[in-house]
Amino acid sequence: MRSLLFYIKESVKRGCLTVAYRPVYYLMCIVVIPLSMTVFFISLLDKGVADHVPSAVVDLDHSETSRNLTRTLDCLQQVDVKYKLNSYAEAMNLLKQNQINGFFLIPEGFGDDAVAGRHPELSYYIDFGYFVPGSLLVKGYTTISMIANGALMQGTLSAKGISENEIASVLQPFVNEIHELGNPWMNYGIYLTNSFAPGILALMVMLVSCYVITIEIKQGTTRKWLNTGGGSIIVALTGKLLPLTILFTLTGWLMQIILYGIARYPMNGDMWTMLLAMLLLVVGCQAFAITVCSIVPNPRYALSVCSLVSVLAFSLGGYSFPVEDMYPGVAVFSYILPVRYYFLIYIDQALNGLGFIYSRYYYAALLVFPLMSLPMLPRLKRACKKPVVYIP
DSSP states (O other): OOOHHHHHHHHHHHHHHHHHHSHHHHHIIIIIHHHHHHHHHHHHTTTSSOOOEEEEEEESSOSHHHHHHHHHHHHSSSEEEEEEESOHHHHHHHHHTTSOSEEEEEOTTHHHHHHHTOOOOOEEEEOTTSHHHHHHHHHHHHHHHHHHHHHHHHHHHHHTTOOHHHHHHHHOSSOOOOOOOSOTTOOHHHHHHHHHHHHHHHHHHHHHHHHHHHHHHHHTOHHHHHHHTTTOHHHHHHHHHHHHHHHHHHHHHHHHIIIIIISOOOOOSOHHHHHHHHHHHHHHHHHHHHHHHHHSOOHHHHHHHHHHHHHHHHHHTSSSSOGGGSOHHHHGGGGGOHHHHHHHHHIIIIISOOOGGGGHHHHHHHHHHHHHHGGGHHHHHHHHHSOOOOOO
16 A cells, blocks of 8 residues: 555646646746736836826916916826817817826806806816726816815905904814825825735636646546545645645745835735735635636636636725625625735735734635635546546
8 A cells, every 4th residue: 555645746746747847838827927917016006106197278267367276286296287278179189189188177257257256167077988097187176176266265255354364264174184004105006016916826826726627637637647646636636736836825925025025015014924824825716726626627617717706806805996885796706705815914914014813814714715625526536537528
């Protein structure tokens, strides 16, 4: 009788040969794509947030008030007034040609109407085909409108003989104090890069893990693979996936070194908590791929399911929209995604610097994925013993 250690060694050897058979393919999926996308997001958001969105001002009033508004608008960080136009048609033409993302329109007689208290209207037009630039312009244009409104009210009240202190109490009855916790720089890169980069790594883990399992089905070598593990599907899977686990984990750790060491993104907790989270993320994604392959032991269908789930994780993981505000029927799917729990660990450990104990349930959730795959292994073993002829 051969020992269990012998079968584990043989299974690991088979897993290493699988990677060595197509080194360029696995190098791209395991190392190049995750790390290059990490560097891409860091360089894309190196300024923290997009700014100086191309804009235009249509000044139909040509008064001192309108010129002051234009200068103030151009001083805002979010807005870059590239054109000062004299007609709505010119501005709309530039907007349609994508030369600007929006324009601010000051109507004729704005200054006189403002002084006379006739409630003039300021209009702005924004192309929301590009959400982020559009949102920045809304913020900038709204700020200018509020500044103009406050300036006019101040002039009117001052003309009526009201003191400056009384005017200040009317225009700003209370003072806001904003405390940005975890990300006081309001840097989009700190939030998005730490979300999307691990998400891309999770995508690669699922696809590659699913591929190395189902390639045995495609090539009709499942019985030989199972025999390598001594007839144990657990040993066979362990040997097949262990080299990938090590390689993906090392890549993930290198990604974290780039983020927290080189790019100097906030790490307010202990680094080992994030390193552990990365290891569990890789294992959890591999377990998810095993579950999919067990339910659908077909290369084409299994890869399609893993691709769909991984891509939906960018929406359902809570990166850009809170899970609590999703429809319940949709939000429930966020809890079956391993990357969701890594994201929550990142918030607790790296940004907020909480102790490990406060994230224990998220670590435990990542450990649940390997346990959930165990009941599905007999089904995968039956598929290996009686493989169906692969139909491309």
